[in-house]
Amino acid sequence: MRRLPVYLLLDTSGSMKGEPIESVKVGLEAMIASLRQDPFALESVYISIITFDREVKQIMPLTELETMQLPLIETPDSGPTHLGAALEMLCQKVDNEVQLSMPEKKGDWMPLLFIMTDGKPSDLQKYNQMIPEIKKRHFGSIIACAAGAKADTQPLELLTTQVYSLDTTDSATFRQFFKWVSTSVSVGNRSIGTTDELILPPPPQEVNKVI
Template identity: 30%
Template structure:
């Protein structure tokens, strides 16, 4: 176990605050080069800054970042109190979406097991899936993960936010992952606006009681999504 993993394990014992696990599964394939990847980095930075500025969310929100193109666990689940800076993302490769979602959900399951072993409560996990294209990894893996995530969403074990980037995003595939919530298309490159909205939503959840239904800011979606 490396030093960062030890810090995160110790944090579960020293900080009993209920956790809000948020997995960001982000398309960083070659088509994201240039302005898109720069704006994505700025958006993630905005998200981290907003969570850091919230006294409750800083100790309760745990962020995991998985990128695809190639698939990489850029940051495993941890509070921003223990890992305050986001990784710098770069664009390359193809769009193996299924493999990336598999890694994100496997990471989530490991973290949930750690919560339970430490006696730490947690809120319904979130998965943010963002892509600007068509998945082109292993089709069987994609089908398996669609079924896995859709079942978790339907049984209230996961909240899924599917977001399309640009006109080339396959919205039909994004819809498969979230039967109860239609995918949304980002307005232009409004990553910062989206992540600002997301941070406010995470803060709202962190101030509730685990198990309570939290109403999302639907009006705020108009500031970053095409409706």
């Protein structure tokens, strides 16, 4: 079975400390539980989580859905949002982890990328440098989420046309967002190979498309 790699880039900067990051954890647990109900996803979806604040960490390498355990996600008391550095690490991990097709063997499906931030990149120069590098990796879809009133959608719009916003960062909103992510992954898992671009399901009312 060919793998469908799914990369999650999560903002863990100081502004996410407390209820926001706890709400993200609740949402992630719900997403994993939902995906495990899908036999297609259970066979092919592999998930990686990269967190970014002052430091960038891959807290979970590509791991099969069936056996993955959600790792500890921590936030500092304060500090910058190094999304540019996170994209740089993402490129390195995709190059190392995603299996390319060879004449004698088909590789992984094009990976999916979900980005969630409640601010804007502190390392804007690095961020802008990494945008063309991300586009070279041929993701099946890049979905960016600007969470909360202080999130800036403009930098995200330079990276992808699929930008969504959340008005609040409470657990109910994040649960709905990650439930939608799980549905999107399931849809992508069924449509890969038949379409060049992932057709996303309609988002819930808590998730607003940025035009």
